[in-house]
Amino acid sequence: MKAKQIVLAERPKGLPTAATFRFEDIETPALQDGEVLLDPLYISVDPYMRGRMNDAKSYAPPYPLDAPIVGGIVAKVLESKAADLTAGDTVVGYLPWKTKIAISATEVRKVDVNGIPPSYYLGVLGMPGLTAYFGLVDIGNPKPGETVVVSGAAGAVGIVVGQIAKIKGARVIGIAGSDDKVALLKEKYGYDEVINYKTTEDMKAAIAAAAPDGVDVYFDNVGGDITDAVVANLNFFARIALCGQIALYNNTKVETGPRILPTILTRKALIKGFIIGDYAPRFGEAMQALGSWVKEGKLQYTETIVDGFDQLPEAFLGLFSGQNQGKMLVKA
Incomplete structure (x- = not known):
């Protein structure tokens, strides 16, 4: 299956530019046992990603050059060779910027989208x-x-x-x-x-x-x-x-x-x-509180959604000029 990916083309000095990113055409490999094929629904762009573009020691390793950028993505399962996921499920994970993603099912988590917008799992519930x-x-x-x-x-x-x-x-x-x-x-x-x-x-x-x-x-x-x-x-x-x-x-x-x-x-x-x-062992506590506040109407949320996978670099750069209100997302 043909797809596109976005890789880190260069390490930026100062504010990243369009030249920081490179689009590539790729072939998505056939699924192996335990893997799923995903269709991204929403892709997150976040300020922390800028730090990972530097070749410097930090709490997260640098993005490798010439490899796909990785970030939060909510996706739909198109095909599954994993026991716990089936076609049509909605999942979230830290995944590569690709238009089709073949990956181990252990890299994603199934989420409940009954009455909850899928994008919320990259924002208020993410x-x-x-x-x-x-x-x-x-x-x-x-x-x-x-x-x-x-x-x-x-x-x-x-x-x-x-x-x-x-x-x-x-x-x-x-x-x-x-x-x-x-x-x-x-x-x-x-x-x-x-x-x-x-x-x-x-x-x-x-x-x-x-x-x-x-x-x-x-x-x-x-x-x-x-x-x-x-x-x-x-x-x-x-x-x-x-x-x-x-x-x-x-x-x-x-x-x-x-x-x-x-x-x-x-x-x-x-x-x-x-x-x-650092708080991973307590995520359940937070999700319970946040989910309750959302359902009770105590916690409102705003999203800025940019349409199109090709707009990912532009959406990311928009974070640094304040173009977003609330969570900045790209609808793939």
């Missing part, structure tokens, strides 16, 4: 939702009445973080990059205040005005100048869940900004970086 849950509940641990600040608040993780914080009884302040996102966060997701960092000259003062009682929990998806401004407003015993640093991912040199550790020390604050895989 890696972003799990990330939001453990980062906020386990590290941030907000108490009723405390103030939670979320950077990248209109992204796939941020919109879930804010809603969980409200469920926990906190006051929630978001930071986003457009007036449309400000309105979305306040009107649909219940954020108490939202700051448009692109039109705000003094972020430190803006955060102080929005959080007159100080910041108790900071969920950091962005880093850079925004994080410097939030740290300046921390309360004693504040907690920072360090989830992402998208403002810095494409830098070609190390920036020197304000030294935040003296503030962390004097405010007796906690800062903890985390990777969602």
Whole structure:
């Protein structure tokens, strides 16, 4: 069977470009025992993928050059030679960017799409939702009445973080990059205040005005100048869940900004970086909570869906210019 794949053609310096990716025509091999043939439905593009394009030590190995890029995919089973899966099943896994995928059934997990959009397993019921849950509940641990600040608040993780914080009884302040996102966060997701960092000259003062009682929990998806401004407003015993640093991912040199550790020390604050895989033994706990909140209407979700497998590189690049509201997906 003929198919297409997208491989990493070069290691980008700074922001990736179209030349970072290469399309190839391939033949899909015949299935072996224990394998399934998959037709991708939705393909996830995520900021963490940028780090894997570098040849550098990190929590996940670099993508090999000239090999298919791998990420979260929800797919339909077209054919099965595995005991536990049949044609028509819907599965999710970390899979190669291909239009048809022949792979061991052990690499995927069957999911229930009865009343749940399949794409949600790449978003609110997938890696972003799990990330939001453990980062906020386990590290941030907000108490009723405390103030939670979320950077990248209109992204796939941020919109879930804010809603969980409200469920926990906190006051929630978001930071986003457009007036449309400000309105979305306040009107649909219940954020108490939202700051448009692109039109705000003094972020430190803006955060102080929005959080007159100080910041108790900071969920950091962005880093850079925004994080410097939030740290300046921390309360004693504040907690920072360090989830992402998208403002810095494409830098070609190390920036020197304000030294935040003296503030962390004097405010007796906690800062903890985390990777969602560390919480794998507790995924069941999170899925039960997230699934219940979705069914109860307490947890809403937004997706930005780009149509067409050929648009994958463009959708990925759009993450770094803020083109997404909520989870960015490609409908294959």
